[in-house]
Amino acid sequence: MNKTLTQYLVEQQRQNKLIPSEVRLLIEVIARACKRIGHTVGKGALGGVLGNQGTENVQGEAQKKLDVISNEILLEANEWGGQLAAMASEEMETIHKIPNRYPKGEYLLLFDPLDGSSNIDVNVSIGTIFSILKAPENATGREITEEDFLQPGSKQVAAGYALYGPQTLLVLTIGNGVVVFTLDRELGSWLLTQENVRIPEDTKEFSINMSNSRHWDQPIQHYIQDCLAGSTGPRGKDFNMRWVASMVAEVHRILQRGGIFLYPWDKRDPSKPGKLRLMYEANPMSMLIEQAGGAAVDTVNRILDIQPSQIHQRVSVILGSKNEVETVKKYFQ
Numbered sequence: 001m002n003k004t005l006t007q008y009l010v011e012q013q014r015q016n017k018l019i020p021s022e023v024r025l026l027i028e029v030i031a032r033a034c035k036r037i038g039h040t041v042g043k044g045a046l047g048g049v050l051g052n053q054g055t056e057n058v059q060g061e062a063q064k065k066l067d068v069i070s071n072e073i074l075l076e077a078n079e080w081g082g083q084l085a086a087m088a089s090e091e092m093e094t095i096h097k098i099p100n101r102y103p104k105g106e107y108l109l110l111f112d113p114l115d116g117s118s119n120i121d122v123n124v125s126i127g128t129i130f131s132i133l134k135a136p137e138n139a140t141g142r143e144i145t146e147e148d149f150l151q152p153g154s155k156q157v158a159a160g161y162a163l164y165g166p167q168t169l170l171v172l173t174i175g176n177g178v179v180v181f182t183l184d185r186e187l188g189s190w191l192l193t194q195e196n197v198r199i200p201e202d203t204k205e206f207s208i209n210m211s212n213s214r215h216w217d218q219p220i221q222h223y224i225q226d227c228l229a230g231s232t233g234p235r236g237k238d239f240n241m242r243w244v245a246s247m248v249a250e251v252h253r254i255l256q257r258g259g260i261f262l263y264p265w266d267k268r269d270p271s272k273p274g275k276l277r278l279m280y281e282a283n284p285m286s287m288l289i290e291q292a293g294g295a296a297v298d299t300v301n302r303i304l305d306i307q308p309s310q311i312h313q314r315v316s317v318i319l320g321s322k323n324e325v326e327t328v329k330k331y332f333q
């Protein structure tokens with residue numbers, strides 16, 4: 001019989017002393033919310049949850065109904081438990097402080113409630129990404145501010161994602177490797193199906209939105225050209241390409257069989273450092289990737305070392321199989 005998420009977390013708390021009980025409870029609540037989001041996603045047209053909401057988020061992107069519903073589910077689920085001081089989300093301009101009617105805890109939760117929004121209406125895998133930080137020591141007893149969230153990804157206490165695909169999965173790290181739980185839809189429980197996930201160090205599969213190629217910077221142009229040249233080119237091997245346009249699906253494929261994912265800075269809007277957001281997309285994914293033996297950089301710098309200056313800050317992302325990420329770094333040097 002597979003271990004449940006609760007059993008796994010209790011073991012990490014009691015035997016391995018890797019997490020305090022607050023973090024265990026927090027992860028359980030997030031997992032429960034993701035179960036609910038997954039259920040809602042699965043209803044599709046029958047639940048009236050497809051299509052646009054008719055509003056824009058702080059990033060100026062059209063919100064889908066499911067972006068808003070998922071955000072609400074996560075806020076509601078996590079407000080009252082007493083583990084959190086505040087939350088931040090892709091779908092909210094400012095941080096959401098825990099209302100005064102509930103006890104406050106010392107942790108901060110960040111999330112992208114529904115990642116891969118362009119795939120919702122076409123029934124392709126989407127997900128929820130989350131990151132847990134501890135509020136700074138000096139925040140005890142005072143109002144939490146946005147500055148309290150601005151910690152490098154290396155400070156994350158835990159990170160993970162739920163993937164709503166053919167199977168509903170929860171992929172988690174508490175800084176002790178990466179584990180995967182599969183939702184048993186009959187039992188309604190998350191069951192441990194993979195431990196000690198390791199990313200192969202070498203790969204022949206890259207993942208980038210090729211339609212942006214004319215906007216890329218020189219190093220990315222060269223790298224992709226060399227991959228495309230195949231076995232007779234400088235890389236001496238034939239590459240395969242995949243682009244789902246859901247980062248959760250892309251990262252999951254890389255965790256399972258290796259690969260490299262790139263969403264680099266490009267010239268479309270040079271003032272933006274990239275498309276993906278550092279604090280609730282790049283950081284949690286980078287922690288998972290590193291915990292599974294991979295690497296994650298912006299160009300040459302480790303993503304987890306970046307000191308954020310804004311919660312919605314964007315970043316260039318290159319992550320996946322360790323040796324391939326090293327190869328890309330050389331094109332920038």
Ligand code: AHM
Pocket residue numbers: 061090112114115116117118209245246247248263275
């Ligand atoms: P979202 O959080 O609004 O869904 O945007 C993030 C997504 C990533 O999941 C994915 O890697 C990328 O945007 C796809 O972008 P594009 O549509 O430019 O290919």
Ligand code: MG
Pocket residue numbers: 090112114115116281
């Ligand atoms: Mg996203």
